[in-house]
Amino acid sequence: MTEQVLDRREFIYRVGSGAGVAAIAYQGLASLRSLRPNVSYDAPTTVKLGSITEFPEGLKFLPDQRLFVFREGNTFHAISAVCTHLGCTARAEALAAPEARQVGGRSMRLTHRFQCPCHGSRYSGDGSNVSGPAPRPLAWYRLWVAPDDGQLVVDLAYEVDHDFRLTV
Amino acid sequence: MVQPLPTREERAVPGLHPRRFWSLRPRSDRQSGDAIVSNFLLHWFPAKTYKPSMDWSYSFWLGTVSAALFLLLVLSGGPLLFLYVPSVERAYGSVKDIEFAVTFGSWIRSVHRVAAHLMVVAVFLHLVRVFLTGAYKNGVGQGQRRVWNWTIGVAMLLVTLLLSFTGYLLPWDQLAYWAVTVGTNIASSIPFVGPTVRELLIGGRTIDQPTLIRFYVLHVLLLPGALGALFVYHMWRVRKDGGLARADSVAIVSERLRTVPVRSKTYTLLGVARGTAPTVRTATLEAPDLTVNSVPDLTRRISIVALGTVAIISLAAVYVRSPLEEAANALVTPNPAKAPWYFLWLQEIVTDTTVHLGSFTINGAFLGGVLLPGLLVGLLTAWPWLDRSPMTAAGTWLPRSRRAQNAVFLAIAALVILLTLLGTFCRGPYWHFYWPWQPWPEIPTRL
Numbered sequence A: 001m002t003e004q005v006l007d008r009r010e011f012i013y014r015v016g017s018g019a020g021v022a023a024i025a026y027q028g029l030a031s032l033r034s035l036r037p038n039v040s041y042d043a044p045t046t047v048k049l050g051s052i053t054e055f056p057e058g059l060k061f062l063p064d065q066r067l068f069v070f071r072e073g074n075t076f077h078a079i080s081a082v083c084t085h086l087g088c089t090a091r092a093e094a095l096a097a098p099e100a101r102q103v104g105g106r107s108m109r110l111t112h113r114f115q116c117p118c119h120g121s122r123y124s125g126d127g128s129n130v131s132g133p134a135p136r137p138l139a140w141y142r143l144w145v146a147p148d149d150g151q152l153v154v155d156l157a158y159e160v161d162h163d164f165r166l167t168v
Numbered sequence B: 001m002v003q004p005l006p007t008r009e010e011r012a013v014p015g016l017h018p019r020r021f022w023s024l025r026p027r028s029d030r031q032s033g034d035a036i037v038s039n040f041l042l043h044w045f046p047a048k049t050y051k052p053s054m055d056w057s058y059s060f061w062l063g064t065v066s067a068a069l070f071l072l073l074v075l076s077g078g079p080l081l082f083l084y085v086p087s088v089e090r091a092y093g094s095v096k097d098i099e100f101a102v103t104f105g106s107w108i109r110s111v112h113r114v115a116a117h118l119m120v121v122a123v124f125l126h127l128v129r130v131f132l133t134g135a136y137k138n139g140v141g142q143g144q145r146r147v148w149n150w151t152i153g154v155a156m157l158l159v160t161l162l163l164s165f166t167g168y169l170l171p172w173d174q175l176a177y178w179a180v181t182v183g184t185n186i187a188s189s190i191p192f193v194g195p196t197v198r199e200l201l202i203g204g205r206t207i208d209q210p211t212l213i214r215f216y217v218l219h220v221l222l223l224p225g226a227l228g229a230l231f232v233y234h235m236w237r238v239r240k241d242g243g244l245a246r247a248d249s250v251a252i253v254s255e256r257l258r259t260v261p262v263r264s265k266t267y268t269l270l271g272v273a274r275g276t277a278p279t280v281r282t283a284t285l286e287a288p289d290l291t292v293n294s295v296p297d298l299t300r301r302i303s304i305v306a307l308g309t310v311a312i313i314s315l316a317a318v319y320v321r322s323p324l325e326e327a328a329n330a331l332v333t334p335n336p337a338k339a340p341w342y343f344l345w346l347q348e349i350v351t352d353t354t355v356h357l358g359s360f361t362i363n364g365a366f367l368g369g370v371l372l373p374g375l376l377v378g379l380l381t382a383w384p385w386l387d388r389s390p391m392t393a394a395g396t397w398l399p400r401s402r403r404a405q406n407a408v409f410l411a412i413a414a415l416v417i418l419l420t421l422l423g424t425f426c427r428g429p430y431w432h433f434y435w436p437w438q439p440w441p442e443i444p445t446r447l
Helices: A008-035 B008-012 B029-037 B062-083 B091-100 B105-132 B146-169 B174-188 B194-202 B209-240 B245-253 B269-274 B294-319 B341-352 B364-386 B400-425
Strands: A046-051 A058-062 A067-072 A075-080 A091-103 A106-115 A129-131 A140-145 A151-160 B048-050 B291-293 B355-357 B360-362
Touching: A058 A091, A058 A106, A067 A106, A067 A151, A075 A151, B048 B294, B062 B091, B062 B105, B062 B209, B062 B294, B091 B105, B105 B146, B105 B294, B105 B341, B105 B400, B146 B174, B146 B209, B146 B341, B146 B364, B174 B194, B174 B209, B174 B341, B174 B364, B194 B209, B291 B294, B341 B364, B341 B400, B360 B364, B364 B400
Parallel strands: none
Antiparallel strands: A046 A151, A058 A067, A067 A075, A075 A140, A091 A106, A140 A151, B048 B291, B355 B360
8 A cells, every 4th residue: 555645845846846856857968978079189180191102003001091091003093991890900911922803893902901900801912802801992092183283082972882993 | 744654563573674774854753863773874884793703714804904904005095196197197196106116006006096995805805705605585584685785895896996997097197098999999999989088088079188087086085985985874874774684594493592580581490490481592693692792802813814814805905016108109009908807808708799780880899898887787797686595595605595696607707717717827919928937929019
């Protein structure tokens, strides 16, 4: 048996304490919103990588951008070094013998493969995930030549397909 | 005020507190008095303690060890608070100073680190002990809520792990930076809300000053505060549940002892002499030869355990140096990049759980890093409600009636330990498998 009594004193007590709790809870939650940043001071995603002559035939790794830039004669492409599993930086390993393969409908000389030190994901030279926990291939980014000073430019926010080549 | 009237049992049994918390709005003088009498600060310990509850080989005093380690962590964290600077430019330097320039700095840091690692071990073993003895089961007492206290305990294990993890980042060295990269990327693998959760955790999209200050505040303020509050509540509940389950178990299982007439009870002299008075049989719980005064018997043992823990840590910290790797470098991932040891079983799992179903892929980070541990914690929390073993199984080691569930529990625990050992000793560069005695190949540090 429960005793149901709701007299005026009890009613005022409930309204008062309820309003108090609601007010404090709302202010608490509202102030938590401050923890979600409105401004993110990220590094710019469009980056000048240097003059074309600074890129040797084959692979150049750019640690600041976590980017592999490949040069094959006068064509360029760029593959991200950020592992698609949990974001560690994959490392490139030169293949003993380069292999030729059709990538994105175009022939390509694969000179390297990639491995992630954190959980052992492996990628082939075009960034395709071969084994390990990586769920997706490495990203390819758009490259172009800056019109003002002729430097190579990458857009790290602009993914492209595997048939992308920059020809200079 | 709508409040159930006290039941007959509540009224009949003085000194028991059937509610989860104190009566904040007493309805009677009796409840008003209870609010003070049941206050946990005054009543962590009963006046009398049941002797078998204090056996070294029953509880191994693992809860007391955990509490002593927590106290030691708070104490050793004190000086570190004055010396450490939570800024990405200066954190590494300040830890380096603590390690190499501050008097006893290296020792204080080692005490903090060794105690932190051992606390993870002690809390885990405490949980294992409570499980294997069925100590989360209610016994003969009224108003027992041991199951509820078990969930509090699980929460405390999680907070302990979080405390360790947040402390891991603070030196801002390579070890720290990449552990946090991986840890927070696991959070971002949750479908839909993941990226927002990660942004909240690290205070932006890259690991930087906002991340460090967040982890710092969590580590020195919010998490220790939460653990302290939970600890106090945990202890109060143990007391209100009638002490350890061991006491109930002996009360149920053993024969009621025939005792000499107890002095507090009155009998006719003639009746006692002729043996015609009602036979005086007290439950074992009340038997004077099975209980001791908590002060000093219980408090003395607690002091021995706590001081012993402090002594061991203090000595160990002289010999065990705390590592400090190179300063954090966002440009180079160490190879191999290992999580702290107590998360290596998870690192092993996230490595193996990426599932490809045709063109559809589930990232192992979500499956092994969020879903599986979530299910494990859920199972652990809910287990007492699934447990259908009899009341007699409470408070005894590995009872027959709980053989199957103990086997399942031990199998899961063994798997976690096995994966931890595998990750610790058998993983080399690129997370490849190497036997502990196999040398690792030379890998250039760059590229």
